[in-house]
Amino acid sequence: MSSQNRTKVKSRKEAFVEKTETRIWYEEPSNDNPYITKSNHCHGYDILELAKKRSFVDVLYLLFRGELPTAENAKILEHLMIALINPGPRHPATRAAMNTGIGKTDPAHILPIGLTIMGGEHSGASEVEPSMRFLRKNRKKPVNEVVDILRRGKNNSEELLTPGFGSKFGSVEILPQKFVDQILQLPGDHQTLEWANEFCKRMNTFNISWLPTGLAAAVLSDLGFQPRTCIGIFQLLSAPGLLAHGMELANKPVTAMPFISDENYVIE
Amino acid sequence: MKTMSLNDKKINTEIWDSNRNIIKSHKGGWFPGKGVFSHGYNMMEDFVGKKSYMQIVLLNATGRLPDRKIADWFEAIHICLSWPDPRIWCNQIGALAGTSRTSVVAATVTGVLASDSRAYGAKTIKAGLEFIQYAYSQYTSGKTVEEIVTTECAKHAGKPYIMGFARPIAKGDERVDAMERTTRNLGIEVGKHLELAYKIEKILLEKFDESMNINGYMSAFLSDNGFTPDEAYRICSVVVASGVTACYVDSKDKEADTFLPLHCSDIKYTGKAPRDLPD
Numbered sequence: 001m002s003s004q005n006r007t008k009v010k011s012r013k014e015a016f017v018e019k020t021e022t023r024i025w026y027e028e029p030s031n032d033n034p035y036i037t038k039s040n041h042c043h044g045y046d047i048l049e050l051a052k053k054r055s056f057v058d059v060l061y062l063l064f065r066g067e068l069p070t071a072e073n074a075k076i077l078e079h080l081m082i083a084l085i086n087p088g089p090r091h092p093a094t095r096a097a098m099n100t101g102i103g104k105t106d107p108a109h110i111l112p113i114g115l116t117i118m119g120g121e122h123s124g125a126s127e128v129e130p131s132m133r134f135l136r137k138n139r140k141k142p143v144n145e146v147v148d149i150l151r152r153g154k155n156n157s158e159e160l161l162t163p164g165f166g167s168k169f170g171s172v173e174i175l176p177q178k179f180v181d182q183i184l185q186l187p188g189d190h191q192t193l194e195w196a197n198e199f200c201k202r203m204n205t206f207n208i209s210w211l212p213t214g215l216a217a218a219v220l221s222d223l224g225f226q227p228r229t230c231i232g233i234f235q236l237l238s239a240p241g242l243l244a245h246g247m248e249l250a251n252k253p254v255t256a257m258p259f260i261s262d263e264n265y266v267i268e
Numbered sequence: 269m270k271t272m273s274l275n276d277k278k279i280n281t282e283i284w285d286s287n288r289n290i291i292k293s294h295k296g297g298w299f300p301g302k303g304v305f306s307h308g309y310n311m312m313e314d315f316v317g318k319k320s321y322m323q324i325v326l327l328n329a330t331g332r333l334p335d336r337k338i339a340d341w342f343e344a345i346h347i348c349l350s351w352p353d354p355r356i357w358c359n360q361i362g363a364l365a366g367t368s369r370t371s372v373v374a375a376t377v378t379g380v381l382a383s384d385s386r387a388y389g390a391k392t393i394k395a396g397l398e399f400i401q402y403a404y405s406q407y408t409s410g411k412t413v414e415e416i417v418t419t420e421c422a423k424h425a426g427k428p429y430i431m432g433f434a435r436p437i438a439k440g441d442e443r444v445d446a447m448e449r450t451t452r453n454l455g456i457e458v459g460k461h462l463e464l465a466y467k468i469e470k471i472l473l474e475k476f477d478e479s480m481n482i483n484g485y486m487s488a489f490l491s492d493n494g495f496t497p498d499e500a501y502r503i504c505s506v507v508v509a510s511g512v513t514a515c516y517v518d519s520k521d522k523e524a525d526t527f528l529p530l531h532c533s534d535i536k537y538t539g540k541a542p543r544d545l546p547d
Contacts, residue, residue: 003385006469006479007438023539029532037532044409060529066539068546106371116381170279264290 024063043067048259057081064229072188073223079186080219083179084212084234086241093118093238097246102257107250113237115240123213125234131164131217132227138194139221147202164214165200167207176210183219192221296327307331322346326373330495336495337454342503344450348443348482349507352514354527358382358389362512366519368526375520379512380505389508392431394501396487399431400461403468404491413467428476432484433468443482451489459492483543 026041042048042059043066049215050059054068056079061069069077087094098112105113119125138146150162167173180197184190200209213234220230249256291297296306304311304329307327315324322339326332338517354462358379365375383389403416406516420430428434465488469480490500492508 006444006473006478009438009442011434011438016435017536019534019536021536021538023537026537026542027532027535032532033531034527044543045512045545046542049545053547106374107471108370109374112374114376169284170281218308258289260289260291265297265299266290266292267297267305268292268294 016063023066031089033236036207054214057170064233069223070188072186076183076186076188076219077223079179079183080216081237083176084216084237086244087212087238088241089245091122091123093116093124094216094245096240097242098249098257101249102252102254104250104254106169107247109252111239111243112245113175115239116248118235118238123211125231127211127213127240128158128217128220128230128234129227132221132230133216134161134163134194135196135217137228138199139192143198143202146199150203162208164211164217165196165203166211167209168211170207172204172207173207173211176212176215177228179215180210180218189222192220200235271431287374294331295494303362307333309333326503330499337456341450341454341489342455342543345447345482346446346504346507346510347487349504350509350511350512352518354518356388356511357385358508359515361513362515363519363527365517367522367525369524372513372520375516376509376513378483379515380509383508387436390501391502393484393486393504394497396483397491397495397497397500400487401463401491401497404461404464407464413464413471417468417471418462428472428478430468430472430484432465433472433480434476434478437482438478440479441481444480444485447482447485447489456493457490459489461491462488464488503533 005083024043028039028041030036035207042050043062044067045062049213050062054062055074057074058068061074061077089095089098093114096117097110100110100113103109117124119192121127140217177200180193180200184193184197196210203209216230216234216237217227220233226231280490289479296304296309296311298304303313305314306324309327311324319333320336320339320343323334325334326339326342354360354361361382362375362379365378384391386392386395399420403420406416407413417428417430421428423429450535462485465480465484469484472478472480487500495503
């Protein structure tokens with residue numbers, strides 16, 4: 001079949017905006033050069049004032065939520081940031097950062113590479129959004145009801161969809177639960193975290209409990225963050241650990257990491 | 269997404285233990301002194317100087333070594349899907365990388381990463397194949413082309429937003445004619461999926477003055493030639509790379525910060541007015 005009498009290619013002349021808009025950041029131009037700023041405002045607050053009077057955690061919260069956090073919320077966010085600051089040297093994202101370092105790659109690439117792997121759907125940032133949606137959908141329901149629905153499953157399937165909750169290497173993770181217990185001791189609104197904790201206690205029988213992604217999802221839900229934003233927030237919070245591990249190996253010889261021997265390399 | 273079996277209560281680490289300190293590859297590998305192997309082939313002896321680069325790209329993405337003409341067709345479509353215009357989103361990342369003096373590799377891969385998009389790039393190719401293969405299954409189950417088009421348009425308030433048909437920014441698609449010519453020159457026959465795509469296009473032209481775009485042509489062609497949506501996605505993962513590189517080079521070879529510089533006032537601030545910081 002040959003080509004048909006197609007429309008001749010022509011622009012749709014769509015109405016694009018003349019300027020990009022932002023509600024986050026205002027840059028006031030200097031008097032003599034329109035490319036140079038004389039002040040920056042984050043959601044209305046002068047950045048110099050913020051630097052003088054507020055913590056990094058406060059300003060991070062402000063950037064994404066548009067308002068400064070309460071002292072309680074700032075403390076909760078800071079706790080989460082420390083919980084997630086380093087996925088550890090066995091996490092694939094950290095190992096990617098370490099491979100970048102040991103391979104003598106430009107250090108500017110360590111974070112983009114590590115964070116990209118951290119964006120994965122398995123134990124990575126892309127698990128946080130579905131986890132938050134799972135929590136949003138269920139947190140108003142009694143835990144027992146949700147557990148029963150999950151147990152029945154669709155078409156009696158044995159597969160459970162509990163993003164952010166599960167097991168690693170055959171058993172439940174230990175540390176996320178400890179962080180949850182600590183955060184629950186802090187003053188503040190823990191509605192989602194409490195619900196999810198109750199859920200985990202019930203699901204423990206099925207080898208399902210907190211994963212770091214679920215921890216992030218529950219805490220960030222309670223702090224009012226949007227699910228899609230939290231993909232990147234999770235990456236951001238893990239960035240220090242990725243960079244530290246990558247840089248630790250950047251000045252070492254390539255022999256400072258294992259290289260699987262030919263005997264242990266099998267083409268199947 | 270985490271899935272877990274209800275009956276999985278006993279700790280069993282066998283699958284991980286059996287993979288510690290050993291790599292089991294279904295693809296290939298390099299054994300110093302013996303050779304470099306890919307899918308059972310000796311790469312230096314069987315490929316170099318004998319097969320095209322694109323044949324090897326397809327082999328690595330699908331596990332099948334294709335005919336040269338299919339690989340040549342893929343090479344042609346890569347030309348269609350990337351060009352040096354920095355107004356295109358992924359290409360603009362290349363240009364911004366150039367004006368910021370990153371490396372060319374950083375520029376190109378970040379542009380490629382940007383093309384992992386629901387709106388354009390490799391992911392839309394996967395969606396295109398999914399659509400035409402679904403539509404074909406509907407068609408062979410007895411639905412008319414008219415019904416298929418009506419059902420799809422109904423998902424978008426009656427508008428002809430069907431993956432592979434119509435196109436943002438412009439009407440029409442000059443690349444379809446170029447690839448039809450390429451297909452003819454390579455002696456590749458039109459198959460059932462492409463026949464259906466033409467029938468869908470005919471209705472869209474009559475009703476909306478909208479035609480098939482390159483995604484639609486490519487998706488139907490690849491479906492006719494036995495490719496799955498995931499295989500097409502994998503083969504085309506870096507399809508925008510060369511255009512990004514070109515845009516990087518263009519701005520890298522000019523003064524820093526000269527690619528679309530912005531006055532402060534070129535950004536429209538719509539947020540809160542300056543306010544005092546509470547103590």
